[in-house]
Amino acid sequence: MAGIVGGKLGLSGRAVHRPFLSEPRWVRVLLIAIALGFLGFFLALPIAMVLAQALKKGFVFFLGALTDPMAMSAIRLTLIVAAVSVPLNLLFGLASSWAITKFDFWGKKFLITLIDLPFSVSPVISGLIFVLLFGAQGPLGTWLGDHNIKIIFSVPGIILATLFVTFPFVARELIPLMESQGTEGEYAAVTLGANGWQTFWMVTLPNIKWGLLYGVILCNARAMGEFGAVSVVSGHIRGQTNTIPLHVEILYNEYNFTAAFAVASVLMLLAFVTLLLKQWVEWQAGREAVLAEKEIAGS
């Protein structure tokens, strides 16, 4: 795990002060000031603004904005979308990285490129793909219409768009991790008589669990916050197909700033929880990476 998560973990801990490598004092002060100023302006200030705006009309109004039926429905829909798309992407991510790292097959490189596609395509296009595919004019639209199945402008469409946008996260975390671990552990398990299922649960999964969790957290954060792709397929039906980000936009467009920021603060809270979880996972993974490194160093 060292190569993947460990790199950014600050495994090195505190920077060791080495006089001969150090810059003059004014350079250090300037660099730190620039970094902090940038963070303050682009991160701390907006966060403070969101909270200030959200609480501008008092805590009662804040709660009211959150417990509004439309807001509640948006929060519920966002949770449903995440609850469906994250487990599906977990399975997809596991299966694809397993296939890519443990087997050799024709078109492997192409598959790796394909997994990155949602990262390089604008989310709006991702949404449009599904509108074109499943919409009334699309190739599948007529058949779906005849069978009374609604995908675009309803929940299945939102889930599909979210799935598309978030599927690289787990696989992207796992592929380099599993590649660095190689297949020796699995081979060892197989020579000892384990079947595929036992090998996966007893050998592979324990080795990748932190990377997997890290990917799931990132995937979940994106699934809850996705705006562009979901916006295209949602149809913005209040109380039915609005997720939290879409609901925020509607409130904002209606000049209902305080309510918009109140709902936005829910997303912000989710982001904070995600960051905390991420930090914790990195810390755990870092500890194990240190242990694993000791093992390599000792051999």
Next chain:
Amino acid sequence: MSIEIHQVVKKFGDFKALKGIDLKIETGELLALLGPSGSGKTTLLRVIAGMEEADGGQVFFLGDDVSRRKVRERGVGFVFQHYALFHHMTVFDNIAFGLKVRPSPLKPSKKEIHDKVHELLKLVRLDGLASRLPQQLSGGQRQRVALARALAIEPKVLLLDEPFGSLDSKVRKELRQWLRSLHDRLKMTTIFVTHDQEEALEVADRVVVMNEGRIEQMGTPNEVYHKPANAFVYNFLGNVNLFHCRFENGKAYIANTPVSIKAGVGPGVQKAKIYIRPHLLEISREPRSDSFKGVIQFLNSAGSVAKIEVLSEWGEIVQVEVPQDQFRLLALKKGEPVFVMLKDAQLFHEDYSI
């Protein structure tokens, strides 16, 4: 269990890793597959284990064709070069793994597993370390855990891939003697891969020397060392000097120096390559009829023998090894002229270049 390998071929893309290997391993034999990297020795071991599928040929275990059988059906114990221990499991769980994954009718009880693991821990001299994690062990201890884990499933054959490759030289010497004595006790058919000729010659009953996907020679350590089949084997089994030699009227010359060669030369041969080990050269201060002249370039007497590099009169570096007592008597110094004689040279006609 006896193993028979018949015309095994393995390709990786365009690269032919094994070019038709025939080999028979007797029950209870300890066999070394020796060769440089890329010679196909590890590939052959993995084909026997079933981790690589051969593109041609068959593998027989006790006369049964197992070529199409999967790894887990072959019942081989495999020890990996980098141990491949499960580092989230304790030593106990590592060794017990093969017993725990058995399907329920064959799965031993908790007590049986416990007894078996402790018996194996005693065998590999690690009793008391059952609850340690692999990262808390030294390299040599990890290697023994890997061995105990492989032995736990009571395999009919034990396969070891460069078993001591990543250990420091003192530990590997200890471990290989221990492996030899363990084999003498268990009498299990064992094949190990190594690129270290000393290791192969010291441990194995029989050595198979491989190069570029082929077997160059197989035989006892004595046979391959003293009767090398070709220049490759001779060269691979120790340091050698190479001389280009020509023949005139039945006499051998290196450059313009006449030398005496014991090996017979066929009629009509005009040129040959002579290989000679550094300790089969003799060094003296006085010229002899069949000696050549040189200048000492380098001396190193730290070791069991003294190593001397001599720049020959035709401009090539020649390595000579002399016993320490003789080295002291000669009292050689860098830059001094000396005379070198060939004691016992190996002559190979075929074209093989180092």
